[in-house]
Amino acid sequence: MNCPNCHQGTTVEINLRISTHLVTLRSCSMCETRWWKADDNYVEVGEVLQLATAMRR
Ligand SMILES: [Zn+2]
Incomplete structure (x- = not known):
């Protein structure tokens, strides 16, 4: 997938699982x-940080 911001670079995707998300x-x-x-x-x-923090409670 090309970058929607600069239209030159390619984007890489990293998947993480935080709790059920x-x-x-x-x-x-x-x-x-x-x-x-x-x-x-x-x-x-x-919001991602909030998910990560909520998981630790
Ligand atoms: Zn870009």
Whole structure:
């Protein structure tokens, strides 16, 4: 997949599982823009951290 930000780089996807949530980090090799998805919804990195923190309680 080409980067929607710079339209030049290719993006790599890293899948993580946090508790019951499937979290995906997609990052561009060219402009280093990052996107986070949780359960197929785009989320802010803060929300991902909240999921990770909630898991530890
Ligand atoms: Zn890019």
